[in-house]
Structures are given as structure tokens and as C-alpha cells.
Amino acid sequence: MTLRISDDNKVRTLTLDRPEALNAFTEELYLATATALDEASADPDVAVVLLTGEGRAFSAGNDLKEMQARIADGSYSGGSNFPRMITALADLTKPLICAVNGVGVGIGTTILGYADLVFMSSTARLKCPFTSLGVAPEAASSYLLPQLMGRQNAAWMLLSSEWVDAEEAHRMGIAWKVCAPEELLADARRHADVLAARPVSSLTAVKRTIAQSYRAGIADATARENAEFADLLGGAANAAALDQFSQRR
Template structure:
């Protein structure tokens, strides 16, 4: 099981659960998360979704070993459940709270563009490693990050492939609150409970009003990013980066 799902007091908690791979997303986890988000959206007894990771990572991003194997066998071009999960995030009608308990790399960072509230451990850090992997941005991050943190902060995150620590993430505005590690989940849960005590139809109406202006931008950015990603995937820079990462036994991406 790659995803833990639990309900308490109208809050559905999703825990990414591949700790041996630092919760890197493989096809199974992308699909499981997408299905869980859709089911939470449709469940009349769920008011809020809380997403976090098991172990010492939030998510180390895309599972590069699986990606490299799919590129080699020619199946990657047929599509990925990555897009299934992004659609589910975009369509989620209820508030999404992310509790970033550890490293957030690649989709482990860009997924935060879809969160309504982000809590981050003081020891956590984020990285968008696209240029170091020789690829393009993903998950409409080229649109959502400038909206969330401003053009220059987004440019640094997307262009540099450098780590951003929790204090800097808070300054930029990608993290709403930074907590000591032991306080992270209690604080995220306390705020989730405040939201969950409200009228669910009202929460849905507010979320729709907040999210609707961004939908066209997400769609357009996704198309641009996917086209660029496809052009660059398997190119010299990408092939060398994948070989280096998988040679080190890393699942980061």
C-alpha cells in the first residue's frame, strides 16, 4: 500500500507511504493519490483533505528509476498517471492542506501550488530540479508559482535547481506557517479542524471562487510544459542526468 487514508472529524488525511523511496511518486502512487482526492471530493462527510508524508520525507518527486525504465521500453510516451493526479488536484472541490514534514523535491514541491494552506517543518526543504535534470517545469508550476510567490521567487526556484529551506519558503510565501517538527502535524490538524467545523457547501463555494480564476491558466501552462517536457525528455542533458541519478540509487526527481 503506497497511500495511507484515514478519516477523523470530517478531515481526510492522506499519507504518502513509500518511505524506503522517500515517498517518490511511481505510477501506483500517482493513481492512488488521484483516486483518493476524487473520492474525498465526492464524499459528503469529508470537509478537508490533509496531505503529508511518512518517514523523513514529504516526497522526493518522480521515481526516476521507474521513469528511466519506461523511457527505455518506450512506454513513457503513452502517458502517465501524473496527469491523472494533477487533474484530481485541479478539480478537488474542498480545501487541501499540505503538511511538508521533510524534503519536497520536484512534484513534492510543485504540488504545493495546488494547496490552500501549506505547513512546513523547520527542517524541511524544497527543490525544483528541472534544469539539473535537463527538462521543463511540470504541474503548471510555471503558472502557479509566480501567482503564489511572485515572478522572481518562482524564477529562482524553477531556474536554479537549488534547495530552498523552510525559512526562505516562508519568506517567499510558498509555506504559510513553519513549525518545529513535532508541532507540524498537530498545527496542521488544528487548522484543518477549524475549517472542517464550517459548512461543507460553504467551503466548496469559497474554494470554487478562489480556484476558478486559475483554471484556464493551469490548462494553458500544462500544455506548454508538457510540450517542452516531451521535447527535452531523453535528450542529451536529460539522459546524462537520469543516468547519474539512477547510478547513485536515487529516486529523486
């Protein structure tokens, strides 16, 4: 199982469920998450989507072991389910709440650009490791993070490949609330229940009006990022970083 789905009082909870791999995204998990988001959008009985992770990580990002294998065998050039998940996030018609229970790396951080509310455990940390991997940003983060955090905060996160702790993430504006680890899910769920008590038609109208102003920017940034990523993927810096990752394993 890669994704657990549960419903309670119009709140659909999606739990990334690869704790042994720190909930790193494989092609299977990208597809499962995209499908679940699309289904939540279409389900009239779902008012709010709550996304979290199982175990000690929110998500360690892209599964680099799988990524390296796909680059080596040439299958990576044949496409990925990653864009499908990003489209599902951008098109989600219901409010999205993220409960960051542990480390968020790569897409485990950039996915927060699509969230309407982000709750973060006080022990969680975030990192965008793109420059340390010799690649470019992803998931329209080069557009969404400056919008969310301000240009300089986003620039540091995207350029440095350094960790950002929960307190700093809150100061920067990528986390709305910081919670004690044992209170994270309950706090996120209490706020989800407040939203779920409102008419779904009104929630979707608010979500639609907020999201509409970002659609063109997301599309443009995605095109730019994809071109840069494709140019750098498999290059000298990227190959060296992946080789170093393999040696550490």
C-alpha cells in the first residue's frame, strides 16, 4: 500500500504510506495521489482534503533510487506520473490542508505551495535539494513559493538546498501553524472540521476564485522548470549527485 484514504465528516484524509522509505514518491505513489485528488474533487460528499504522512516523515521527495534506475535504463525519458499529480493539485476543487508530520524534502516541500493551510510539527524540517542534486525546481515552486513566502525567503529555500526548521518555516510564511507533534493531526483536523461544516458549494467557489489567479503563473512556471530540468537531468552535476547518493546507501 502506498496511500491510505479515509473519510470522516466530509473530510477525506490521504496518508502517504511508505514509512520504510520516508514516504518518498515513486511513480506508483504519484499516480495514486493524483487519482485520489481527482476523486476528491469530483465527490460531492467531500468538503476538505487533508494530506499527511505515516511515520517520521511527511515525504522525503522523489524516490532517488527509482529515479536513478529509470535514468539508467532510459525509461525516465518516456514520461512520469509526476505531472499528473501536479495537475491534480492545481485543479483540486476542495480546500487542501497539509499536516507536515516530519521531514519534507523536494516535492515534500513544494507540494505545500498548493495547500490552502499548512500545519507543521515543531520537530519537522523542510528542504528543497535541487541545487545539491544538480537540477532545477519543480512543481511550479519557482512561482508559487515566492508568492507564498516572498522572493528572498523562496530564493534561499530554492537556491541553498539547506534545511529550514518549523519555526523558520512559520516565519517565512510556508507554514500557517506550528504544533506539538502529538497535537498536529488533531489540530489540523479541528480546522478541517470547521471548513467541512460550511456549504461545499461555497467552499469550492472560494477555492476556485483563489486558484484562478494563479493558473497562468503555474502553467508558465511549469513549462520553464520542465525545460530546465530536462536540460540538467543526467548531466554531470546530477550524475555525480546521484552517484554519491548511491554510495551513501
